[in-house]
Amino acid sequence: MIFSAGAYRNTKSLGDIMSFSSTIKDELARLQNDKQCCRWAEFAGLLRTGLTLRKLHNKKSLLFITEHASVSRLLYAHTKEITYRAPEISGEKNARLKKHVVYRLNFRKGFETDKGKQFLDSIGIHVGLAEDRLEYSNLVLSSQCCIRAYLRGVFLASGSIINPDKSYHLEMAFMDKGIAEETILLMESFQLKPKRITRKGYEVVYMKEGQDIVDFLNVIGAHNALMEMENIRILKEMRNQVNRIVNCETANLEKIVNASVKQVETIKQLDEVMGIENLPVGLKEIARLRLENPEASMSELGKMLRPVLGKSGVNHRLRKLEKLLKERMNGEIQ
Numbered sequence: 157m158i159f160s161a162g163a164y165r166n167t168k169s170l171g172d173i174m175s176f177s178s179t180i181k182d183e184l185a186r187l188q189n190d191k192q193c194c195r196w197a198e199f200a201g202l203l204r205t206g207l208t209l210r211k212l213h214n215k216k217s218l219l220f221i222t223e224h225a226s227v228s229r230l231l232y233a234h235t236k237e238i239t240y241r242a243p244e245i246s247g248e249k250n251a252r253l254k255k256h257v258v259y260r261l262n263f264r265k266g267f268e269t270d271k272g273k274q275f276l277d278s279i280g281i282h283v284g285l286a287e288d289r290l291e292y293s294n295l296v297l298s299s300q301c302c303i304r305a306y307l308r309g310v311f312l313a314s315g316s317i318i319n320p321d322k323s324y325h326l327e328m329a330f331m332d333k334g335i336a337e338e339t340i341l342l343m344e345s346f347q348l349k350p351k352r353i354t355r356k357g358y359e360v361v362y363m364k365e366g367q368d369i370v371d372f373l374n375v376i377g378a379h380n381a382l383m384e385m386e387n388i389r390i391l392k393e394m395r396n397q398v399n400r401i402v403n404c405e406t407a408n409l410e411k412i413v414n415a416s417v418k419q420v421e422t423i424k425q426l427d428e429v430m431g432i433e434n435l436p437v438g439l440k441e442i443a444r445l446r447l448e449n450p451e452a453s454m455s456e457l458g459k460m461l462r463p464v465l466g467k468s469g470v471n472h473r474l475r476k477l478e479k480l481l482k483e484r485m486n487g488e489i490q
């Protein structure tokens with residue numbers, strides 16, 4: 157089974173993540189980096205986050221594994237531009253999800269040339285002495301355009317986002333702690349405040365606030381995805397408001413019904429002990445109306461009276477009925 161940083165998931169359903177993540181990555185991978193400095197920075201972000209050193213057919217190989225065709229196409233183009241040697245690409249079925257293809261890019265040829273090694277050096281990637289792991293030195297990114305491009309590369313290599321229709325969660329998973337820390341610093345330079353946890357050996361940098369995620373998408377240039385997410389946020393907000401109103405109305409209705417049940421009970425008992433006919437005119441009227449309209453609110457009952465009576469007037473009469481019943485019951489006991 158092959159795991160790349162980007163392919164690593166924990167508890168979230170893979171289907172949810174794949175759809176929105178794929179949309180964003182397709183958009184980002186198609187962005188035109190007009191400046192050479194930004195193409196370099198994006199490539200650096202991709203490789204520093206996603207490049208791994210693995211044994212393949214008994215040979216140490218520099219590999220990049222991704223579930224996204226658009227990301228592998230972008231890497232292919234970048235590598236050719238820098239080293240003139242394209243990576244070898246092979247696709248294989250994801251062991252967990254049979255339908256998904258995982259792309260494996262092998263940079264053996266490209267980065268073993270002097271030009272390739274020089275390039276890796278320039279973006280702070282060094283093959284360790286024992287050649288069993290990659291080591292990283294600090295990377296200096298001087299202009300904002302390049303920091304944006306670098307973060308875009310990092311997200312393309314390791315990022316995932318849950319469909320915002322469900323909940324808000326964006327994360328990037330790193331194999332190297334230093335690269336995770338560096339990413340946080342770069343994000344903070346844009347006033348973003350990501351959080352960090354260690355999960356199953358990965359350093360995970362994440363954000364859970366809708367606004368933070370929108371701001372980050374803006375920084376890395378995912379403007380279509382940003383608009384889509386804003387639309388979903390507005391719809392969600394509207395839905396919540398409607399739900400709040402409905403819940404409120406339901407609660408009111410329940411209150412009315414509960415009060416009415418009690419009032420009807422009182423009136424029926426009064427009828428038994430003294431007869432509704434024998435009540436004073438005002439009370440007789442309200443008792444009849446209540447029996448005939450058990451679902452009406454007190455102000456609705458008041459409007460049925462001639463002359464019309466306010467809510468508090470109706471309440472007063474209904475309480476009087478209760479009081480009368482109590483007096484009658486007590487009188488009978490004595």
Ligand SMILES: [Zn+2]
Nearest residue numbers: 193194301302
């Ligand atoms: Zn730049």
